[in-house]
Amino acid sequence: MTVGLFVTCPVDILRPSVAESTVALLEACGYRVEVPAQSCCGQVAFNNGEPDTTRQMAWDLVKAFENCDYVVAPSGSCGGMAKCHYPELFQGDGRLPEVERFCDKVYELTSFLVEVAHYNPTEKVAGLDQRKITYHDSCAGLRELGIKQQPREMLARCAGVEVTEMPETEVCCGFGGTFCVKFPDVSNSMVTNKLHNAASVDADMLLGGDLSCLLNIAGKAHRDGQNVEVRHIAEVLAGDLHTPAIGAAQGPEPEQ
Amino acid sequence: MDVSQDFNARAQQALSDAPLQSALAKAGSGFIDKRRAAASVEADFEEMRDQAKEVRERSLRDLDIYIQHFEAQVTNAGGHVHWAESVEDLRRIVLEICHQAGARHVTKGKSMVSEEAHLNQALEDADITPWETDLGEYILQLAQEPPSHIVAPALHKTKGQIEQLFRQAHDLGERDLEAVKALVDEARTVIRDRFLSVDVGITGANLLIAETGTAMLATNEGNGDLTSSLPRTHIVTTSFDRVVPSWDDAAKIMRVLGRSATGQTVTSYTSFFSAPGATPNKDGPENFHVVLLDNRRTEILDSEYREMLHCIRCGACMNHCPVYQTVGGHAYDSVYPGPMGAVLSPLIRGEKQDYELANASTFCGRCEEVCPVRIPLPKLLRYLRNEEQLKFPKGLLERAPIAAFAALARRPRLYRWATNTGASLLRLLSGRRGRLRSIPGMGSWTRHRDMPAPEKQSFQTRWQNKQRSDNNTDDVFFRQ
Amino acid sequence: MGAQVTELDSAAEVPYWLSQLPFSSQRLALSEQPEVSGLDWSRFTVDSDYASHGQMGVVKASMAAAETGTVLMHSHDVPTGLLYLVDRLVILLDRAQIKARYEDMWSARSDAPSRDTPRATHLITGPSRTADVEQTIQVGAHGPREVLVVLLP
Numbered sequence: 029m030t031v032g033l034f035v036t037c038p039v040d041i042l043r044p045s046v047a048e049s050t051v052a053l054l055e056a057c058g059y060r061v062e063v064p065a066q067s068c069c070g071q072v073a074f075n076n077g078e079p080d081t082t083r084q085m086a087w088d089l090v091k092a093f094e095n096c097d098y099v100v101a102p103s104g105s106c107g108g109m110a111k112c113h114y115p116e117l118f119q120g121d122g123r124l125p126e127v128e129r130f131c132d133k134v135y136e137l138t139s140f141l142v143e144v145a146h147y148n149p150t151e152k153v154a155g156l157d158q159r160k161i162t163y164h165d166s167c168a169g170l171r172e173l174g175i176k177q178q179p180r181e182m183l184a185r186c187a188g189v190e191v192t193e194m195p196e197t198e199v200c201c202g203f204g205g206t207f208c209v210k211f212p213d214v215s216n217s218m219v220t221n222k223l224h225n226a227a228s229v230d231a232d233m234l235l236g237g238d239l240s241c242l243l244n245i246a247g248k249a250h251r252d253g254q255n256v257e258v259r260h261i262a263e264v265l266a267g268d269l270h271t272p273a274i275g276a277a278q279g280p281e282p283e284q
Numbered sequence: 285m286d287v288s289q290d291f292n293a294r295a296q297q298a299l300s301d302a303p304l305q306s307a308l309a310k311a312g313s314g315f316i317d318k319r320r321a322a323a324s325v326e327a328d329f330e331e332m333r334d335q336a337k338e339v340r341e342r343s344l345r346d347l348d349i350y351i352q353h354f355e356a357q358v359t360n361a362g363g364h365v366h367w368a369e370s371v372e373d374l375r376r377i378v379l380e381i382c383h384q385a386g387a388r389h390v391t392k393g394k395s396m397v398s399e400e401a402h403l404n405q406a407l408e409d410a411d412i413t414p415w416e417t418d419l420g421e422y423i424l425q426l427a428q429e430p431p432s433h434i435v436a437p438a439l440h441k442t443k444g445q446i447e448q449l450f451r452q453a454h455d456l457g458e459r460d461l462e463a464v465k466a467l468v469d470e471a472r473t474v475i476r477d478r479f480l481s482v483d484v485g486i487t488g489a490n491l492l493i494a495e496t497g498t499a500m501l502a503t504n505e506g507n508g509d510l511t512s513s514l515p516r517t518h519i520v521t522t523s524f525d526r527v528v529p530s531w532d533d534a535a536k537i538m539r540v541l542g543r544s545a546t547g548q549t550v551t552s553y554t555s556f557f558s559a560p561g562a563t564p565n566k567d568g569p570e571n572f573h574v575v576l577l578d579n580r581r582t583e584i585l586d587s588e589y590r591e592m593l594h595c596i597r598c599g600a601c602m603n604h605c606p607v608y609q610t611v612g613g614h615a616y617d618s619v620y621p622g623p624m625g626a627v628l629s630p631l632i633r634g635e636k637q638d639y640e641l642a643n644a645s646t647f648c649g650r651c652e653e654v655c656p657v658r659i660p661l662p663k664l665l666r667y668l669r670n671e672e673q674l675k676f677p678k679g680l681l682e683r684a685p686i687a688a689f690a691a692l693a694r695r696p697r698l699y700r701w702a703t704n705t706g707a708s709l710l711r712l713l714s715g716r717r718g719r720l721r722s723i724p725g726m727g728s729w730t731r732h733r734d735m736p737a738p739e740k741q742s743f744q745t746r747w748q749n750k751q752r753s754d755n756n757t758d759d760v761f762f763r764q
Numbered sequence: 765m766g767a768q769v770t771e772l773d774s775a776a777e778v779p780y781w782l783s784q785l786p787f788s789s790q791r792l793a794l795s796e797q798p799e800v801s802g803l804d805w806s807r808f809t810v811d812s813d814y815a816s817h818g819q820m821g822v823v824k825a826s827m828a829a830a831e832t833g834t835v836l837m838h839s840h841d842v843p844t845g846l847l848y849l850v851d852r853l854v855i856l857l858d859r860a861q862i863k864a865r866y867e868d869m870w871s872a873r874s875d876a877p878s879r880d881t882p883r884a885t886h887l888i889t890g891p892s893r894t895a896d897v898e899q900t901i902q903v904g905a906h907g908p909r910e911v912l913v914v915l916l917p
Binding site: 035037039040041042043044045047048063065066067068070072073074075076077078079081084085088167168170171172198199200202203204205206207208209210211212213214215216217218219221243244246247248250251271272274275276277 | 291292295296299606607610611643644645646647648649650652653666669670671672673674678683686687689690692693694696699703706707716717718719721726728729731732733734735736737738739741742743744746747
């Protein structure tokens with residue numbers, strides 16, 4: 029069976045190693061992975077009053093994956109956009125059946141690994157048992173796609189990790205697409221809370237399934253000097269712990 | 285708070301308001317924990333929500349039949365129903381009734397519709413003194429502030445601030461007001477006499493039951509009952525969309541209202557008020573008036589926002605909203621704050637600044653998750669953003685980024701080139717630090733946080749290169 | 765729900781039981797319901813001016829709903845003022861009148877002899893309370909500080 033990798037813009041542009049880890053995981057499950065030429069799911073246009081533009085971008089994405097059996101994204105928000113919101117854009121449009129067929133095959137990565145691939149590697153990722161690892165439940169993944177247990181299950185299976193739950197793990201980190209740039213002070217307050225919550229359980233590693241959230245959280249952590257290693261769950265499940273963490277320097281931190 | 289400012293300005297004010305932040309912190313987790321406890325104790329809470337949603341859907345489907353039946357029942361029992369298309373109409377009707385009753389003072393139970401219509405100001409302008417009896421509303425009346433929450437209107441006030449207000453307003457000499465009990469007891473004493481001395485009492489209504497022409501009022505304090513039942517005239521100010529067909533339907537709403545609002549299975553007092561009828565009552569008003577406000581709800585009913593009228597005003601959405609918890613209700617500059625207010629305010633007021641509320645959301649979806657009648661609030665907020673674009677179009681400059689990005693996105697080669705170039709530039713600027721402290725044109729982001737730097741080359745470019753290369757070894761994936 | 769519940773074997777025991785309670789006041793307001801006013805209240809001073817001297821009041825509930833421990837009274841039987849202006853409210857309730865759910869209470873009412881809808885139907889679940897001061901629950905906002913339910917056979 030062929031799995032089409034839905035790279036997602038943040039991963040594509042800002043942290044390709046997440047996509048590489050995703051490919052490695054999918055191939056380890058025995059799938060053939062294709063990466064059709066693609067761009068954006070249209071979420072930003074969708075959430076900012078541009079439904080016509082969104083529809084164009086959505087159709088491009090649907091067509092890009094027409095020959096794949098599954099479409100897997102290392103993202104709850106892009107995955108949620110493609111899986112849950114596309115039908116609304118094509119109501120009354122003759123293309124709706126094809127769009128719905130596309131939506132049926134869209135999965136967020138950890139839910140695909142648990143529910144479809146039944147991934148359970150014999151070789152575990154080493155080196156994490158001494159870490160205090162906490163998990164941020166991204167809003168769209170949680171509420172649109174029901175992503176909650178799956179990443180925790182995969183961390184247990186792949187790395188023998190039991191997540192140290194922080195308070196308010198389901199509360200928004202304050203990214204929210206254009207929200208963080210339109211309402212920077214409110215966004216800042218929210219991401220500050222998120223980091224306080226992580227600190228309150230002495231987490232030294234914070235994982236999540238959405239790169240936008242993680243960029244937000246890592247960016248704030250570094251600005252405030254909070255010592256927490258922020259990574260995408262795909263990286264950890266695939267055992268990529270040597271790509272520098274999000275926002276971290278290559279090699280030792282240079283002088284300020 | 286200067287309401288001519290925009291949301292950001294009001295938000296900044298809220299963020300630097302230490303007493304407000306302290307009050308919000310106390311309230312925030314309390315409501316959330318209580319609702320969670322109430323919901324988890326009920327094996328069939330989700331079923332209760334589905335039933336409540338069904339009741340509201342059915343109520344609105346044949347709304348005109350039910351509201352007419354309601355009016356007939358009220359009238360047959362000796363009461364009066366008045367239709368107020370606008371808030372001005374509502375004010376005029378209430379003033380007329382008060383004049384006929386010769387009222388100089390009126391007691392008031394909490395009514396969001398009366399806040400929406402700025403009724404208190406209209407009463408005062410007509411030399412009629414409104415006395416708020418709900419403790420929260422009473423506190424706000426002393427502070428001369430609008431409510432910041434639809435269930436706990438003085439949520440934004442600390443105990444210390446309330447004590448100060450009472451000392452200033454009540455001439456009661458030396459006394460210890462340190463404890464909450466002392467404050468509540470004092471309010472009880474001051475307000476008790478007022479209940480007994482007025483000719484007119486004004487309340488809101490949680491629901492209107494068409495079956496018997498009855499207004500349902502759910503309170504904890506008992507002030508609604510004293511306001512409605514002691515004076516000779518009782519006026520209910522509410523909106524026509526609160527109607528449900530039957531008492532059985534009301535029961536289904538009762539089951540989710542308290543649990544969602546405060547974590548109570550039911551409020552201490554749930555009362556049902558009708559016109560006097562022919563059979564003698566042991567006490568109560570001679571005159572029963574229900575004033576039904578429209579204020580564009582008829583338009584909402586016929587629109588894609590119809591589901592907003594399902595709202596039963598429990599406040600769960602704002603209790604769980606991370607934005608509301610950060611800035612409080614006044615930042616919304618509307619009597620209806622939080623997620624439900626962000627939808628309802630632009631729909632009933634329609635001003636440009638109201639649409640800003642729809643933007644001040646991350647669409648995290650927690651509101652919809654807890655709404656007892658499952659209103660899809662994020663979707664309605666998105667519709668409002670679409671509508672804002674049509675009604676108050678953003679300038680070309682503001683639309684340019686998304687338009688440009690979309691144009692790029694539709695051209696894969698150009699997209700790859702542009703994203704690679706952008707990423708390379710950011711990487712160059714970050715040096716070896718792996719992040720940037722400031723980026724031209726992205727001040728909003730970098731004001732508070734760093735921006736992690738991109739890696740070399742976009743993924744799609746790498747993948748394409750890998751497909752072309754002869755070497756297809758696995759370790760390619762972890763090369764830096 | 766914040767209401768104290770006591771069980772007695774018959775309504776006749778109520779006045780004595782009430783007189784023995786530690787807080788019991790001499791003054792008492794009674795509803796005109798025969799099941800209440802017909803009891804022997806000679807130990808007390810019956811004062812119907814509950815608005816001025818509202819200390820303790822005794823009423824009989826029509827029925828109750830077990831789902832939330834809620835009692836129902838209405839204005840054909842009981843004045844609203846009596847329910848809300850006393851500091852302590854004593855509510856007599858026959859066990860046989862306890863229904864399972866709110867809907868069962870509504871149908872029991874419509875089974876009763878045909879009458880107008882009462883002006884007011886009161887569902888009471890505990891004493892008056894407020895959380896308007898820093899979310900701290902404080903009992904005795906405007907209505908009774910205490911509610912006592914007496915279960916009779």
